Amino acid sequence: MQSNRRQFLASVVSTAAALAAGPSALAATASPAPRVTGKAAARTRPLLLKGGTILTMDPHQPDLPRGDILIHGSTITRIAEHIEAGNAEVIDARGRIAIPGFVDTHRHAWEGQLRRINPNSADLGNYIAGTHQAFAPHYRPRDMYVGNLLTALGAIDAGITTVIDNSHNSRSLRHALSAVDALHDAGIRAVHAPGAPLVGKWDSASWYADLAALQQERFGNSGGLLTLAMMTSVDREQWAVGRRLGIPLVTEFFGQEMSAQLPALHREGLLGPDNIFNHCTDLSEEAWQILKAAGVQVNVCPRSDTHWGLGTGIFGYQAAIDHGIRPGFSVDNESAYSGDMFAEMRAALYLQRSSALARKTASNASAPVDMRALLSAATTDGSAVARLSRQTGSLREGKQADIVLINTNDINLYPSNNALGTVVGAAERSNVETVIIGGRIRKQHGKLLDLDMAALQSATQESQAYLFKAAGFTPDAFATQFQVRG
Numbered sequence: 001m002q003s004n005r006r007q008f009l010a011s012v013v014s015t016a017a018a019l020a021a022g023p024s025a026l027a028a029t030a031s032p033a034p035r036v037t038g039k040a041a042a043r044t045r046p047l048l049l050k051g052g053t054i055l056t057m058d059p060h061q062p063d064l065p066r067g068d069i070l071i072h073g074s075t076i077t078r079i080a081e082h083i084e085a086g087n088a089e090v091i092d093a094r095g096r097i098a099i100p101g102f103v104d105t106h107r108h109a110w111e112g113q114l115r116r117i118n119p120n121s122a123d124l125g126n127y128i129a130g131t132h133q134a135f136a137p138h139y140r141p142r143d144m145y146v147g148n149l150l151t152a153l154g155a156i157d158a159g160i161t162t163v164i165d166n167s168h169n170s171r172s173l174r175h176a177l178s179a180v181d182a183l184h185d186a187g188i189r190a191v192h193a194p195g196a197p198l199v200g201k202w203d204s205a206s207w208y209a210d211l212a213a214l215q216q217e218r219f220g221n222s223g224g225l226l227t228l229a230m231m232t233s234v235d236r237e238q239w240a241v242g243r244r245l246g247i248p249l250v251t252e253f254f255g256q257e258m259s260a261q262l263p264a265l266h267r268e269g270l271l272g273p274d275n276i277f278n279h280c281t282d283l284s285e286e287a288w289q290i291l292k293a294a295g296v297q298v299n300v301c302p303r304s305d306t307h308w309g310l311g312t313g314i315f316g317y318q319a320a321i322d323h324g325i326r327p328g329f330s331v332d333n334e335s336a337y338s339g340d341m342f343a344e345m346r347a348a349l350y351l352q353r354s355s356a357l358a359r360k361t362a363s364n365a366s367a368p369v370d371m372r373a374l375l376s377a378a379t380t381d382g383s384a385v386a387r388l389s390r391q392t393g394s395l396r397e398g399k400q401a402d403i404v405l406i407n408t409n410d411i412n413l414y415p416s417n418n419a420l421g422t423v424v425g426a427a428e429r430s431n432v433e434t435v436i437i438g439g440r441i442r443k444q445h446g447k448l449l450d451l452d453m454a455a456l457q458s459a460t461q462e463s464q465a466y467l468f469k470a471a472g473f474t475p476d477a478f479a480t481q482f483q484v485r486g
């Protein structure tokens, strides 16, 4: 009797809370999205990272071969060779390299449960067949939650503290709310950019109103980890809507045909620093000049651009820096490969070196890229692309504490003779020992915190079973090509 009464009271309390939070919160609560992370208690004491090698990646904050980082609340308050803070919780950073958290400037987080479902995918059409055509139309809000949660937690585990979530399966307001809930529950810093699904029926008629409702409901507090953007086509109406809401416009952009649209847009004053363009492969010379003149944010995808051969299949890093643009790096999606920035930096290193060597005797020969430039693309330059440079992307007093510790005592990194070489040329996800986002520890001693892996697995299995059945897809661990029935 007592426990029945308690259960009744609990359900009343949660319903009342949902009602108080507004109608859309109630809609989100009504979608049976299982919450699978716990919430760590807020830390009241300052945090002190002691004795690490500090790669600040910030022109105003010198690197330190050995130093301390002091964090109060969500903020880095001091970086110095030696800091005394009597009441602080201390993390021993000796033998560790402290770097800013990675910024992944373009990720389709909703595809989390489709990891490596189509590894031999040869082109963009085949990628779309294995994601947007087969599964996306069947996604329920809870599948958005599971996909986003898997992606966000996998990212944090690899030291990615910020993602621009290109959510191009935002089929309804409830789908968007569930995606946002997952990012929030994971504790990642994210720019959530809902976008139009490519395939199937969706709430297109209320898209703009839903976006405004989402902004009002979940993005009113500017101090949080989550900000809003809009995933768009090259479309004047969509851009006008996004700009009325004051949010960045994220666009998949590549090829000569899209390049040819830029001069008119530029003349009309419709291109600016609030445009974030993904890929930027195979652009015309004029297009690059316009992107530079208009201050458009550019991110390149060392693996995706090559894997799916977007445009010419040559990633746009060299073209961007040749035009004075510093692009961010992005993973894009995990449907064929891993979700970490170490692999992107390494792919970029060798793709750029290969093309630089091929151009060695030409008049436009380029210098081989160095380790600092690669880490900058994966951190600082990415934060500028996400329009979050004031908050994150480098280690600097006053910025948010988004920090990764790489353990150089691990057998694959020891001894570390060069910090940049160790991080960019050799480190892996397993060397990411500690991850702090907005002052909150999300990974420690090499393990994600607040994660109920069994609950996450069971939510993922439920989502996969439903999606696979709905799509007529039979899992095959050894498949060489993606196939659905009928």
Ligand SMILES: [Zn+2]
Pocket: 106, 108, 166, 252, 278, 332
């Ligand atoms: Zn993409």
